[in-house]
Amino acid sequence: xxxxxxxxKEIIARYDSGNVPANIDxxxxxxxxxxxxxxxxxxxxxxxxxxxxxxxxxxxxxxxxGDLVENxxxxxxxxxxxxxxxxxxxxxLDEEVKAKIAAEKTEAFLATIPKIQELLDTDVxxxxxxxxxxxxxxxxxxxxxxxxxIMVARIAHELYVLDVPLIPRIMTEHAHSLTGIDINPGAQxxxxxxxxxxxxxxxxxxxxxxxxxxxxxxxxxxxxxxxAGQQLKGKKRxxxxxxxxxxxxxxxxxxxxxxxxxxxxIGGNVFVTSSVDDNQRVTIKNQELRFTARRKASGDDxxxxx
Amino acid sequence: xxxxxxxxKEIIARYDSGNVPANIDxxxxxxxxxxxxxxxxxxxxxxxxxxxxxxxxxxxxxxxxGDLVENxxxxxxxxxxxxxxxxxxxxxLDEEVKAKIAAEKTEAFLATIPKIQELLDTDVxxxxxxxxxxxxxxxxxxxxxxxxxIMVARIAHELYVLDVPLIPRIMTEHAHSLTGIDINPGAQxxxxxxxxxxxxxxxxxxxxxxxxxxxxxxxxxxxxxxxAGQQLKGKKRxxxxxxxxxxxxxxxxxxxxxxxxxxxxIGGNVFVTSSVDDNQRVTIKNQELRFTARRKASGDDxxxxx
Amino acid sequence: xxxxxxxxKEIIARYDSGNVPANIDxxxxxxxxxxxxxxxxxxxxxxxxxxxxxxxxxxxxxxxxGDLVENxxxxxxxxxxxxxxxxxxxxxLDEEVKAKIAAEKTEAFLATIPKIQELLDTDVxxxxxxxxxxxxxxxxxxxxxxxxxIMVARIAHELYVLDVPLIPRIMTEHAHSLTGIDINPGAQxxxxxxxxxxxxxxxxxxxxxxxxxxxxxxxxxxxxxxxAGQQLKGKKRxxxxxxxxxxxxxxxxxxxxxxxxxxxxIGGNVFVTSSVDDNQRVTIKNQELRFTARRKASGDDxxxxx
Numbered sequence: 001x002x003x004x005x006x007x008x009k010e011i012i013a014r015y016d017s018g019n020v021p022a023n024i025d026x027x028x029x030x031x032x033x034x035x036x037x038x039x040x041x042x043x044x045x046x047x048x049x050x051x052x053x054x055x056x057x058x059x060x061x062x063x064x065x066g067d068l069v070e071n072x073x074x075x076x077x078x079x080x081x082x083x084x085x086x087x088x089x090x091x092x093l094d095e096e097v098k099a100k101i102a103a104e105k106t107e108a109f110l111a112t113i114p115k116i117q118e119l120l121d122t123d124v125x126x127x128x129x130x131x132x133x134x135x136x137x138x139x140x141x142x143x144x145x146x147x148x149x150i151m152v153a154r155i156a157h158e159l160y161v162l163d164v165p166l167i168p169r170i171m172t173e174h175a176h177s178l179t180g181i182d183i184n185p186g187a188q189x190x191x192x193x194x195x196x197x198x199x200x201x202x203x204x205x206x207x208x209x210x211x212x213x214x215x216x217x218x219x220x221x222x223x224x225x226x227x228a229g230q231q232l233k234g235k236k237r238x239x240x241x242x243x244x245x246x247x248x249x250x251x252x253x254x255x256x257x258x259x260x261x262x263x264x265x266i267g268g269n270v271f272v273t274s275s276v277d278d279n280q281r282v283t284i285k286n287q288e289l290r291f292t293a294r295r296k297a298s299g300d301d302x303x304x305x306x
Numbered sequence: 307x308x309x310x311x312x313x314x315k316e317i318i319a320r321y322d323s324g325n326v327p328a329n330i331d332x333x334x335x336x337x338x339x340x341x342x343x344x345x346x347x348x349x350x351x352x353x354x355x356x357x358x359x360x361x362x363x364x365x366x367x368x369x370x371x372g373d374l375v376e377n378x379x380x381x382x383x384x385x386x387x388x389x390x391x392x393x394x395x396x397x398x399l400d401e402e403v404k405a406k407i408a409a410e411k412t413e414a415f416l417a418t419i420p421k422i423q424e425l426l427d428t429d430v431x432x433x434x435x436x437x438x439x440x441x442x443x444x445x446x447x448x449x450x451x452x453x454x455x456i457m458v459a460r461i462a463h464e465l466y467v468l469d470v471p472l473i474p475r476i477m478t479e480h481a482h483s484l485t486g487i488d489i490n491p492g493a494q495x496x497x498x499x500x501x502x503x504x505x506x507x508x509x510x511x512x513x514x515x516x517x518x519x520x521x522x523x524x525x526x527x528x529x530x531x532x533x534a535g536q537q538l539k540g541k542k543r544x545x546x547x548x549x550x551x552x553x554x555x556x557x558x559x560x561x562x563x564x565x566x567x568x569x570x571x572i573g574g575n576v577f578v579t580s581s582v583d584d585n586q587r588v589t590i591k592n593q594e595l596r597f598t599a600r601r602k603a604s605g606d607d608x609x610x611x612x
Numbered sequence: 613x614x615x616x617x618x619x620x621k622e623i624i625a626r627y628d629s630g631n632v633p634a635n636i637d638x639x640x641x642x643x644x645x646x647x648x649x650x651x652x653x654x655x656x657x658x659x660x661x662x663x664x665x666x667x668x669x670x671x672x673x674x675x676x677x678g679d680l681v682e683n684x685x686x687x688x689x690x691x692x693x694x695x696x697x698x699x700x701x702x703x704x705l706d707e708e709v710k711a712k713i714a715a716e717k718t719e720a721f722l723a724t725i726p727k728i729q730e731l732l733d734t735d736v737x738x739x740x741x742x743x744x745x746x747x748x749x750x751x752x753x754x755x756x757x758x759x760x761x762i763m764v765a766r767i768a769h770e771l772y773v774l775d776v777p778l779i780p781r782i783m784t785e786h787a788h789s790l791t792g793i794d795i796n797p798g799a800q801x802x803x804x805x806x807x808x809x810x811x812x813x814x815x816x817x818x819x820x821x822x823x824x825x826x827x828x829x830x831x832x833x834x835x836x837x838x839x840a841g842q843q844l845k846g847k848k849r850x851x852x853x854x855x856x857x858x859x860x861x862x863x864x865x866x867x868x869x870x871x872x873x874x875x876x877x878i879g880g881n882v883f884v885t886s887s888v889d890d891n892q893r894v895t896i897k898n899q900e901l902r903f904t905a906r907r908k909a910s911g912d913d914x915x916x917x918x
Contacts (some may be wrong), residue, residue, distance in 0.1 A: 008674065010725075011681070014733075018730070019734075020737060024661055024673060025670045028664070028668075032754065045317060048330060049332065049335065055333060055334040057331055058891065062314065062318065070585075106653075110309075110310065111313055113316075118324070121325055121326050125325055129536060132511075133490060133510070134535055136471075137327070138335070138392055139472055142475075143479035149516060162826040165747065173757065180486050199508070199792070199812070200486075200524070202861070205744075209363055220830075220861050228744075229742050230741060230744055249508070249526050268526075269558065269881070280906060282901050284577065285902040288591035289576060289588050291583075292587045306402065349737075355635025355638065355641065356641055357641075359643060361640040362635060362637070371624055372617075392774060413616075419619060419622075420619075420622040420623055423630065427631055431631055434842070437842075438817075438835075438838060438843070438844035439798075441778075442699065444635075444698055444699075444778060449781050450785070450877060451789065484813070492844075505794060523814055555814070565865075582837065595884070596896070596897040597889075598895075599893075600875060
C-alpha cells in the first residue's frame with residue numbers, strides 16, 4: 001500500500017472515531033455561497049442603484065425589484081429546506097412539512113423587507129450626522145463597514161425571530177468576516193444605530209439596544225462569564241443599552257442585568273459590569289500614566305540615518 | 307394581489323419615503339469591483355513579479371509596466387467620471403468638463419506612482435527590520451496585512467489630495483475589510499512606517515505621522531469626541547505623531563492638538579488625550595491586579611477527563 | 613515623450629533603486645490563489661460534507677477523499693518548489709534536490725492530516741460546550757471564525773515544523789484576513805482550543821498553549837518589546853499558557869518567560885507581563901470609574917425628535 005493510500009484510509013477512519021459526527025450519508029448542507037448571494041440581492045433591494053453596473057431607471061423599477069424579490073424567494077426557500085433537514089428538530093419532519101415551513105417562513109421574511117429599509121434609512125442618516133469624515137450618503141452606503149454589518153444584522157434578525165436554523169448565523173459571520181463587526185442575529189437593535197470604524201465590535205445574542213445609539217471600534221456588549229457554557233442557553237446574558245447612548249472605543253459592557261441609562265456616554269476602554277444611570281458620563285478615573293525618560297535604543301541612530 | 311407583488315410594491319414605495327434618497331434615475335455609480343481591480347494593477351506595479359502566475363523578465367518589463375499603467379489610466383479615468391457625476395459639486399458640471407477633470411486627475415495620480423514606490427520600499431524595510439518573526443522581504447510583500455493597508459492608504463491619499471470623490475474611501479475600506487486596518491485616505495504618513503499584526507488599528511482623517519513610526523494591533527489615532535458630528539468637518543481632530551515613535555497594542559491617542567514627541571514609546575493600552583514630550587516612555591502606572599484563588603468551576607473536572 | 617511613457621520609465625527606474633530588490637528575472641513566486649485552493653481542499657477533508665454542493669455518500673467516500681488528497685499533493689508539491697526556489701537557502705540547491713525535498717515534505721505533511729482531524733474534533737467540541745450561543749456542531753463548523761482560524765493554524769503549523777518557507781505564513785495571513793485572528797504558524801496549541809468571536813486576537817510565533825484553553829476577542833499573546841528586531845529571531849518571545857486557562861477579551865499576556873498557571877482565569881483587559889500561579893482569578897483592581905452628570909449636547913434634542 002502506498003503512503004498516499006494509507007493516508008486516505010486513515011483520514012476516512014477518523015470520520016468514524018471523532019466525537020463530532022462526520023457529515024456523511026446525511027442530508028446536504030445549505031450552501032454558504034448561495035446564502036451570500038441572497039445577501040447581495042437583499043443589499044440591491046434596500047440600497048437600489050448602488051451595486052448595479054448601470055443606471056437604474058424608474059420606468060423599469062418594478063421589473064428590477066420584482067426580479068430580485070423572486071430571486072431571494074426561490075433561493076432562500078431552497079436553502080431553508082436544506083437547513084431544516086440538517087437541524088435536530090427539523091430532520092424528523094416529513095419532507096412536505098419542511099417545504100411548507102420553508103415557504104411560509106420565506107414569505108414572512110420577505111414581508112419584513114420594507115421595515116428593514118425603514119430602519120436602514122435611519123442608520124445611514126445617523127452615520128452621516130455623526131461622522132465628520134463622511135462626505136456623503138453615497139460614501140456611507142458604498143463603503144462603510146458599519147452600515148453593511150447593521151444591514152446584515154437586521155436581515156438575519158428577522159430570520160432569527162422566525163426561528164430559521166443555521167442561515168442567520170452564516171449571514172452575520174459573513175458580515176463579521178468582511179467588517180470585523182460581530183453582531184449575533186439575536187440582538188435587538190433600535191432605530192438610528194451608528195457604528196464608526198467598527199473592527200472588533202461584539203454584540204451578543206441577548207443584547208437590547210435602543211434608538212440613537214452610537215458605537216465605536218472594539219466595543220464589547222458581552223456576557224460576564226460563560227463558564228457554565230450551554231447551560232446558559234436562552235438566558236439574558238448581554239446588556240441593555242437605552243436610547244441616545246454613545247459608547248467609545250474599546251469599552252466593555254457585560255452582563256444580562258446591566259442597563260446603560262438613557263443619554264449616557266461610556267468613555268474609551270471603560271469596563272462596566274453593572275448598571276449606569278441616565279445622562280452620565282463614565283470615564284476611567286485616574287488612569288495614572290508613568291513617564292520615564294527613554295534611553296535611546298541602539299536601533300534609533302541607524303534608523304535616523306536613513 | 308399576491309403577497310409577493312404586495313411586498314414588491316411596498317419595497318418600491320419605501321424608495322420614495324426614505325430620508326436618504328434612493329439612487330433611481332440618477333447617474334450610475336462607480337463600480338467597487340472595478341476599483342478593486344485598479345488596486346490589483348497598482349499592487350503589481352509597485353511590487354513587480356509577486357502577484358504574477360509566471361516569472362517576470364527584464365526583457366519585457368516595459369511591456370508589462372506599460373500595459374498595467376494603461377489599464378489603470380483607462381479604468382481610473384472611467385470610474386472618476388462616474389464618481390464626479392454622483393457627487394454634489396461635480397454633478398452640475400458639463401460632461402466635457404467632467405471628462406477633462408478626470409483625465410487630468412488621472413494623469414496627475416499616475417505621476418505619483420514612483421513616489422509611492424519609494425515610500426513603500428522604506429515601509430517594507432522597516433517592517434522587516436522591526437519584526438523578528440519576518441523571514442524575508444518576500445514574506446512581507448506577500449502576506450503582511452500591514453504592508454497591504456499602507457500601500458492602499460498611500461495610493462488613496464494621492465487621490466484624496468487630488469480631491470477625487472468616493473474612490474479613495476472605497477479603496478481604504480476595501481483594505482480595511484481585508485486587514486482590519488482602517489486608515490482614512492486623509493492621513494499623512496511619513497517614511498519607514500511599520501504596522502505589526504494591525505487588526506483594529508484606526509487612523510483618522512487628519513492624523514499626521516512622521517518617519518520611522520511603528521504601530522501594533524488595536525491602536526487608535528482618533529478624535530476625542532464626535533458629538534458635534536458634521537460641524538467638525540475639516541478641523542484637525544486627530545493627533546500628530548513625530549519621528550521614531552513606537553505605539554504598542556491597544557493604545558489610544560486622541561485629539562487634534564495632541565502631539566507625541568520624537569522618540570517616545572507609548573505602552574500597551576495607554577489612553578492619551580494630551581501631548582507627550584520627546585523621548586518618553588509612557589506606561590500605565592500601577593495597573594493593580596487582584597489575584598484571588600479560584601473555586602473550581604464544575605465544568606473543569608469534566609473537561610480534564612477528556 | 614508622452615507623460616504616460618515618462619511615468620512608465622520612472623516606475624521601471626525605481627525597480628533598480630529600491631533597497632528591497634524587485635522580483636524581476638527571478639524564479640516565479642508561489643501563487644496565493646493556489647495556496648488558498650489547497651486550504652479549501654483540506655477543509656473539505658477535515659470537515660467532510662459541509663462544503664459540498666451535494667450529499668456526501670459513504671459508498672463513494674474513498675473516491676472523494678482520494679481525489680482531494682491527490683489534489684493537495686499535486687498542488688502543494690508544486691507550490692513548495694516555487695517557495696524553495698525563492699528562499700535564500702533553497703535557491704542554491706539543484707532543481708532535482710528541490711523537487712525531492714518538496715515531494716518528501718508534502719508526503720510528510722499529508723501523513724499529519726489524521727492528527728489535525730483529531731485535534732479539530734476536540735476544538736469543535738470545546739467551542740460547542742463553551743458557547744451558549746452555539747446551536748449545533750454544524751453552525752460552528754460552518755460559520756465560526758475561531759474554528760476556521762484554528763484549522764488553518766494547525767495545518768500551517770505542520771508545514772512550519774517541516775521548515776517549509778513562505779507557504780505557512782501565507783496560509784495564516786489568509787485566515788487572519790477572513791477572521792481577524794492572527795495566529796503565527798509557529799505557535800504550539802494543545803487540544804480542546806476554543807476561540808470565541810476572535811477579532812483582534814494575536815498569538816505570536818513562540819507561544820505555547822496547553823489543553824482546554826479558551827480565549828476571547830482582542831487577546832494578545834505577544835512579545836514585550838521588539839525594539840531589537842531581527843536580533844530576537846528564534847528566541848522564545850511569547851508566553852506559555854498552561855491547561856484549563858480562560859482569557860477574557862482584550863487581555864494582553866506578554867513575554868517569553870511569562871507562564872500562566874493551570875486553571876487560571878485572566879480577566880478582561882488585564883495586562884500581564886510576568887508569570888501567574890495555578891488556579892488564580894486575575895482581574896483589574898479598582899478600575900475606578902468617574903461618573904459625572906452630563907450636560908446635554910445640543911445634538912440630542914434634535915435627535916430625540918426623530
